[in-house]
Amino acid sequence: MATPSLQDGIDKAGSPVKLLWKPNAEPWTPEVVEREYAGWRQEQTAWHESVAILNLSHHMFDMFIEGPDATRLLSDVGANNFENFAVGQAKQYIPVTTDGNIVTDGILARDGENRYTLSGIPAAQHWVQYHGEKGGYDVTFVTDPSSAFRKGGDPKLFRFQIQGPLAGDLVERAFGGPLPPTKFFHSSPVTLDGMHFHALRHGMAGQAGYEFIGEWQHSEAVQEALLRAGEPFGLVRVGALAYTTPSVESGWVPSPVPGIYSDPALLDYRKHIPLFGIEGQRPLGGSFFSENIEDYYCSPYELGYGKAISFNHDFIGRDALQRAAKDAVLRKKVTLVFDPDDVRKALGDDPGFVLSYSRNRVETDSGLVGMTCQSATLDPVGTILSLTLIDQEYAAPGTEVSVVWGEHPGHGTDPGADLGFPRIRATVQATPFNQHARTLYRRNA
Incomplete structure (x- = not known):
């Protein structure tokens, strides 16, 4: 019996969003590592x-890529600059679709002249291996899954x-x-x-x-x-x-939605990758709901990767990114600092540890202005912080917004319906939120 593909899952569900929408899904944490040691x-x-x-x-998943064409392959499907990529160096790898939407990022380390390790969420590895095999590149792939998936x-x-x-x-x-x-x-x-x-x-x-x-x-x-x-x-x-x-x-968004679900030209790709992988199983949820999966896509420019993009070579998505580079970025990645009193009102006097990858609505009096990507309690800060993509005009530090905290039921309910979810006031701050990371950390880069 053939292993079901991502496209099989989309066809059976009726749409990418119907496949992925799973409100109240538990956020994944590494099961092999103790949940807490000191607390x-x-x-x-x-x-x-x-x-x-x-x-x-x-x-993390690790993919070991080796062969005479390793650098050419990674350059052909990635937006990074490979001219001065030294052995022993690592980069945030940026593969994008022809439309310029990020597939997902990963950490690419150069281990030798023709040897690399690509680590992280496996959507980037799937993309590289697919194009390597389809394009006839002289390269081998060895994959080491995360401990949750390793047999x-x-x-x-x-x-x-x-x-x-x-x-x-x-x-x-x-x-x-x-x-x-x-x-x-x-x-x-x-x-x-x-x-x-x-x-x-x-x-x-x-x-x-x-x-x-x-x-x-x-x-x-x-x-x-x-x-x-x-x-x-x-x-x-x-x-x-x-x-x-x-x-x-x-300030790192750990799991952007891969921009692979809707482009007809990627039909073969969706038929190639398995349904029971990251692309078919990573759930969507939150108060921001859309029937159109493209509303969840994002550009590497929105994620803050503009400085890492290089047009000194041809690569998939180059034309789209060149067009995007000339336009104002519509959304910006920021950190929202939740109002502690509102958090307690919404989640209880002692909310405990909060971790959410939900896409929640961010609103002002003008209506919808953004969506959250990851939210978590930071005890040293004393409240919840949320990495958020927000419209540029609301991205200035100090801007007051509200986060609609809840789980939309999905298909069949108006995406803009007021479902009575609590609204938590929040203040826009820069990202990275940590000042050291924002100002000094990369000074020797």
């Missing part, structure tokens, strides 16, 4: 005030992130001295107790930090060494709940 509040505080260790080994066995790689104001002190203690000077999103080879791996200069909430990446066989020993080195600094392990929240502070 999510203490864990969030650690990367703001001291130092934290995050286990990133289990939640037994361990990951190929470990990833431990050390993050917070005391991260540098911990690293010096662990390695017996400072690591080699490394630019942002570049890595250096390091050795710890005879184990060889890489240190990527990277943090997720704007604080100083490193991401240590190496072969899984050294995972336990490396983690134990980092934990021992962190004891004098009060190192805190971060669980699966708190781990999901640094992206809200750092």
Whole structure:
């Protein structure tokens, strides 16, 4: 029996939105990692005030891309500049459709002259592999799914992130001295107790930090060494709940809706990828409901990736992005800071840990002006923050808006109906919300 494709799922449901709309779906968190170690509040505080260790080994898909045509393939289907892409460097990879809508982003690391690792949500990997196989590129693909989808066995790689104001002190203690000077999103080879791996200069909430990446066989020993080195600094392990929240502070939208569902020219692509993958199973929900899936698409310019786009080569979507570059971006990515009193009125006196990937309506007296992409409680801030795409005229810091907090039932109910959902006042602020991330973090990029 043939494995059902994404297009099979769309045809059976009747539309992409009918397939994906699943109000009140539980947000996914890595099941292999403990939900909490010290408690999510203490864990969030650690990367703001001291130092934290995050286990990133289990939640991402890795695709290892190798061959004489690896660079040409990635350049042909990605908007990034590959001319000065050094071995040991990583980039936010930006594949787009011919219409200029993002497929989804990913972290692309150059491991060698013709070797790359593409990590993250697997929609980007599916896009690259499809075009590599269809286009006859001389390249091989090896995929290591996340631990939630891997059918037994361990990951190929470990990833431990050390993050917070005391991260540098911990690293010096662990390695017996400072690591080699490394630019942002570049890595250096390091050795710890005879184990060889890489240190990527990277943090997720704007604080100083490193991401240590190496072969899984050294995972336990490396983690134990980092934990021992962190004891004098009060190192805190971060669980699966708190781990999901640094992206809200750092301004990274973790799961934009891939712009692949409606273009007739992508029919073969939708028939090629499986229904039971990220494109067919990642749910949509929230108070913002539209029967048209294209209302959920977004441009890389809206996501803040404009500086990473390069027109020095031909690639899928180049013409659309060139047109978009000449026009004013209609929406801007901002951070909404929810009014704490309104949060308590809507969610209870002690809302606890709130995490939502729902697309909620953002309104003013003029009506709909934006939609949320990810919302989460940040205990050090004292309220909920929400990464949001908002109309440019309402994007100035200090602008007052309201968020309609609820789950539209979907097809059959007027998208604009007043369903009695609570409205939470919120204030527009810049993104990244974390000032360090916004001003100093990339100064050595």
